[in-house]
Amino acid sequence: MISQDTAVRGQNAYSFDEFVAKREALDWYQDEPFLQKVVKKYTGSAYGEIHKKLLAFSPTVSSRWSTLAAQAARPEVRPYLLHYDAFNHRIDRIVRPAETLELEKGVFGEGLFSSQMPAWEGFVKRLLIHQIGEGGVTCPLTCTHGLIALLEEFPDEDHPELQEILLHTKEGVNGEFAIGAQFMSEIQGGSDLPANVLEAVPDGKNYRLYGNKFFCSVAHADYSVVTAKISGSDKVSTFIVPSWLPGDKAKEKRNNYQINRIKWKMGTAEVPTGEIQYNGALAYPIGPKDKGIAVAVGIVLTLSRLEIGIACAGFMLRAAREAKLYSDFRTVFGKKIKDYPLAASKLKQIENAAERTTAGAFKIYDLFLRLEKPLNPGLKSDRPLEMRKQLFNLRELILLQKICTTKEGVEVLREAISVFAGHGVMEEFSSLPRIFRDVVVNEQWEGPRNLLLTQIYRDLSRVADWYPPAEFVSSVLEGASQETIQSFSVQLEELLQRPVLGEVSDASIEAALDWDAFCSAFFKAYQEVALAEV
Incomplete structure (x- = not known):
């Protein structure tokens, strides 16, 4: 006879x-002792006040914002494009889910780039926000940071509109914070900005843009940084382009451009990436004419690359935390x-x-933060030699961090997913698969690995006359053992004599592989020093 206490047959x-x-x-802050330690x-001396603010902030991002990001990632609510309204007006409305809109309002409402926000407080808050994954807000946040930095670097009294844009993005207007974007890639060039063919035609003190941009993330932004060539020039310049002219946003009348389509991406799917056709869009010039590549890369892309490294730290912290929690729960x-x-x-x-x-x-x-005006100094700066060396260190560390943390981030997320076994790839069970895809995409944005490896090699070669390789290694790895510094110094000096960027041959392929491995090992050694200091 079966007891009434026996479980229903077949029910687990x-x-x-x-x-x-x-x-x-x-x-995500209170339960991360290591993060608090760093x-x-x-x-x-500011720790007490910042710690208190982070304790108040963290529950929101750890709970409500994390939930909203997961809900916004469902395939059925991903952004889509509505080209026309009911009256046959071309509006190119990007439709995004309510969860993303709520998340966006909360994140941008923090005023993370406001003059009232202490730098370290904003930094740690962004690191926590990155842990939700893209969510449709972290890429826009990063792009907005670059736009703000560009406007601050090049104030322009002849264009009061730029000051209004700065106020709108940095401090907000009536509690509403504008969103920035950066549209640089074209179909023929990708990361090769000198290959841009988008044309900027003079129109008084402003310009009109004609042509196509092929990869435009944050296509829903209020303002965008756009690279183009002024008519008759073969050099790239930089412009700020409003998505709507004053009074036109409510009417959904765009600034003489069309969004052709929204791309279907592997990751960061919650942020709309579009193709844009400019048909005379009003554009405000910013920075020196014909110096658009230096301006765009030195300021906007540098900040984006820096932010990608911060994001990877957030991704890995979350992966480690959740894998550890599951490994302590699951019995096999x-x-x-x-x-x-x-x-x-x-x-x-x-x-x-x-x-x-x-x-x-x-x-x-x-x-x-310690360096004065650390963006866009170039290799031939007229600053004192020691300052030039520190700026060069920062430049190379940002590049190394971008390529190394994204590569390791993919490996770490994959290993964390494997702790969950089959459940690790179930999208509703864990956010790690979504974040894994975001890391893969971040590895390609703002210059893929091979491009940045090439840039680092060229940079080190170009400064060798005033910043010898061994001195660079010693400076970057200050605090490491002398054996470690000596080993990397010898390797670097040898690699700079090999055909890493030469014609394809067995020797150059081997040199290229060794260069790739060197950069990964060198940056890991830097991280180990940083970890030991904590």
Whole structure:
């Protein structure tokens, strides 16, 4: 006779509720002792006040904003384009889900780039926000930062509109913060900005744009940084383009351009990336004419690359936290996942990568804040030699961080997903698959790996007469063992004599592989120094 207490036949009483409850209760700042430790080290006397603000901020991003980001990532609510209204007017309305709009209002409403926001507070808040994944807001946030920096670098009394744009994006107007974007890539060039053919035709003190931009993330932005060539010139210049002229946004009348389509991307799917056709769009010039590449790369792309490194630290912290939590919950073959040496070794690697990447991101940002006007100095700066060397260190560290943290980020996210086994690839079970795709996409944005490896090699070659390789290594790795510094110095000096950028041959392929490996190992050594300092 079967007891009434016996479970209903075929019904499995196993539940993930305990794990889910613990995960949802996590506070991404309060429950990260290492992050608090790094914040304390770098914020100094301001730590008490910033710590208090982060404790108040973190529950929102850890809970409500994280939930909104996951909901906005569902395939059925991804952004789409509505070309015409009911009366046959071309409007190119980008339709985004309510979750994204709520998230956007909250994130931008923080005023993260306002003059009232302390730099370190804004930095850590952004690192926490990055942990939600793209969510349709982190790429726009980064692009807005670049737009603000560009406007601040080149104030222009002849264009009062630019001051209004700066106010709208940095401080907000009536509580509403505008969103910025950067439209630089064209179909024939990609990262090759000198290949741009978009034409800027003079129109009084302003310009009119004609042509196509092929990769335009944050296509819903209020203002965009656009590179183009002025009629009759073969050099690229930079412009600020409003999406709507005054009074036209409510009418959905765009500034003489059309959005041809929204692209279907592997990751960062919540932020609309479009193709844009300019048909005489009003554009305001900014920065020196014919110096658009230096302006765009030195300021806008530099900040984007810097932010990608910060994002990867956030991604890895979340991956480590959730993998550790699951390994302590899940029992397989009679033991917790964490109690198997192979699993324990992976968890340790994930945690080390997360802490190392976080420490490195803080150390680089600290250098960024300590240097006066660290953006767009160029290699031939007229500043004192020691300052030039520090600016050069920052320039190369930002490039190295971008390519190394995205590459390792992919590996870390994949390892974290594997801790969950089959459940790790279930999109509703975990946000890690979505963040994994975001990391892969971030590896390509703002210059893919090979392009930046080439740039670093050229930079080091060009400054060797005033900044010898061994001195560069010694400066960047200050605090490492003499054996480590000596080893990397010898390797770098040797590599700069090899055909890394030569014609394709067995020798150049081998040299290129060695260069790639050197850069990864060198930046990891920098991160290890940063971690030891914490």
